[in-house]
Amino acid sequence: MNDPAGAPALSEIAIKPLKHVNGAAHRWVAFIVMVAFFALAPTFIYPVFLMKVMCFALFACAFNLLLGYVGLLSFGHAMFLGIAGYAAAYVAKEGLNIEAIRLGTIHIPLNIALPPFTPELAILTGVLAAAILGYVAGLLAIRRQGIYFAMITLALAQMVYFFCLQAPFTGGEDGIQAVPRGKLFGVIDLSDVKAMYATVFVIFIGGFLVIFRIIHSPFGQVMKAIRENEPRATSLGYDTDRYKLIAFVLSATLAGLAGATNALVFQLAALNAVHWTMSGEVVLMTLVGGLGTVFGPVVGVLAVLGMENYLAQLGAWVTIVQGAIFVICVLTFRRGIVGELARWIKKPL
Amino acid sequence: MTDDYVLETRELTKEFKGFVAVNKVNLKVRRGTIHALIGPNGAGKTTCFNLLTQFLPPTRGRIFYKAKEITGSKPSAIARMGLVRSFQISAVFPHLSVLENVRLALQRKRGGSFDFWRSERILNALDDRARELIASVGLSEFEQTIAVELPYGRKRALEIATTLALDPEVMLLDEPTAGMTHEDVGRISALIRRVAQNRTVLMVEHNLSVVADLCDHITVLARGEILAEGDYATVSRNPEVVQAYMGKGYA
Incomplete structure (x- = not known):
């Protein structure tokens, strides 16, 4: 098991499955609190900030699906956030115009000319782009484990970053701006x-x-088995690579949903969404909130983005404050905010 | 090859960068027996297990299971054929409950569990069978305990219950009593005897009294090669075996 939060963390918050029916009450409470918060908050918090929080919360939850429940540390999840943002922004602004595909001497006329996409189709396009990228990246990355898996995902994300910097339709340093x-x-x-x-x-x-259901499905059980002891899951007859690939694609797809939505909110697809620091930030958000907890990533995102937003006048000091909080988190409350809370009430959250 | 042998290897060899861990081993496991693989440390017993279940690919040689060649199959596919292994270090899912551990094995019978859109509540249908298995290894009172909190001997029992849930034709047990208290050893060997009644067991074991007590047939490995074979009485009288275990001068 390679979760950086350490083995004891999960042991003490682990769940008693048969008591789900009764034990689910506190989760419903947490869920209702969360829904109520995001429903009421725009009356006293800047709505655009809240929309950013929700997009990143979905992103972090998708990331947590992989790290917290399959035990796979992807260090390139920004590529899914970013590519979906670019794809959605592009089709929302330009539509899709492909006259022909040229492969060397082969010339395939297509004559596709679609007007700018409506938002739901733009988001769908972004999600699809992330799913395809997730499948390709997953095929390559799941062949290796632990740190090697992380490094392969990082390398692939860097390739995507340079693609987004150089490709003719991504706007380079400017990104795609003024997306309707x-x-x-x-x-x-x-x-x-x-x-x-x-x-x-x-x-x-x-x-x-959707993420909650995936975690609590028969598939989710196998995911946890792989996280806990992959050779044993294999010896029980589970083809673990296939489960890992599907989990990876699901996580990438949901990260893409977050990225595409984010691009529409800010009417912008830019390089910062594909940059490796974004991949790092999602790790930070998930760990601060609570790895392997359902609500942790949401709280983590709220904490990290809240700091960035409300401490903005500190300028570069924000990064230092964040770094300090990360160090304190790792040293003192390794289970993250929600993880510690769950341990305190002795119920999974 | 006759149908008598459920598992058979021919000239099975594994080399690691010039070091020969397993050398031309011809192992024959008769259906319905408890077969022990013994030998001093480094004899290649665990490597043999890894080869048989394809956790390691052999350098040379072939493996037959029920007269069908399985060399080169995926480890998960071999498990699905009914050849299921345990591990030297206890192989449980540490942060899942005892019930969940066993249920994960039962869940295999549903075929692939790729249905991520369905509620895990449908797995509750497996709970009764899981409880039976848990009871059969004497863990009923620990049903809701998180596996990591079980004492060592109980973990091995849980592991056996999980393996049994697959209803395997052949169980490969890697040192099932290693590191156990005397009391636990007795419990586990009684359990192995019971579960071996309608299946074949191949086990690596260091505890020779367990081997003497349980096993019908013994293969002694030393330096990757088969040194001797036969029942306990035959093998324990073999001077080469005594020498391999005790060193020169005892033969």
Whole structure:
């Protein structure tokens, strides 16, 4: 098991499965608190900041699905966030115009000319792009374990970064700017902040519930078995590589959903979303919140982004404060905020 | 090859960078027996296990299971054919409950568990069978205990319950009593005897009294080669075996 938070963390918060029916109550409470918070918060917190929080919370939850429940540390998850953002931003702004594909001397005329996509189709395009990238990256990365897995994902993410820097349609250093939010299903105008907020809210809660279900499915049980003891899972007849690949693609897809939504919120796809520091930040957010807990990543994102936002006047000091908090987190509360809370109430969260 | 042998190897060899860990081993495991693989440290017993279950690919040689060649199959595929191994270090899922551990093995019978969209509640249908298995190894009172908190002997029992859940035709046990208290050794060997009634067991074991007590047939390995074979009485009288265990001068 290679979770950096250490083995004891999970042991003490581990769950008693048969008591799910009764023991699920506190989770419902936590879920309702979370939903109520994001539903009511825009009345007293800047909504655009909250939309960023929800996008990143979904991103961190997708990352946690892989690290917290399969034990795979991907150090290149920004590539899925970023590529989905670029894909969604591009089709939302430019549509899709491909006259022909040229492969050497082969010339395949396509004559695709689609007008700018509506937001739901743009997001779908972004999600699809992340899923495909996730499949390719997953095929390569899951052949190795531990630190090698992390390094391969990092290397692939760097390749994606340079692709986004150099490719003709990503706008290089400028990114894709002034992306129109468009009209959802051709009806609801998302340039209205309330409509945009509601859309992001639905996507976040939907994504969160999907992740919750994946964790608590028969597939999720096998994921945890692989996290706990991969050779043993193999010896029980599970083809662990296939489970890991599917988990990887699911995680990439959901990260893509976060990235595409984020691009629409900020009407921008830029290089910072594919940069390796973004991959690092999601690790930080997940660890601060609580690795391998359902609600941890959400709390972690709120904490980290909250610091960035409200301590912004400190300038470069924000990074130092963040670093210090990360060190304190690793030294004193290794289970993360939610992890410690769960241990305190002796229930999984 | 006759149907008598459920597991058979021919000239099985494994080299690690010039070091020959297993050398031309022709192992024959008769159906329905408890077969022991013994030998001094470094004799290649665990390597043999890893080869048989394809956790390691052999350098040369072939492996037959139920008269079918399985050399080169995936380890998970071999497990699905009914040839299931345990590990030297206790192989449980440490942070899952005892019930979940066993249920994970039962879950295999559903085929692939790729259904990530379904609730795990459907697995509750397996709970009754899981409880039976847990009871059969005497762990009923620990059903909800997290595996990591079990004492060592109980972990091995849990491991056997998990393996049994697959209803394997052949069980490969790697040092099932290693590091156990005297009391636990008795419990585990009684358990092995019981579960071996309608299946074949191949076990690596250092505790010779367990071997003498349980095993019908013994293969002695030394330096990667088969040194002797036969029942306990035959093998223990073999001067080469005594020498391999005790060193020169005792033969």
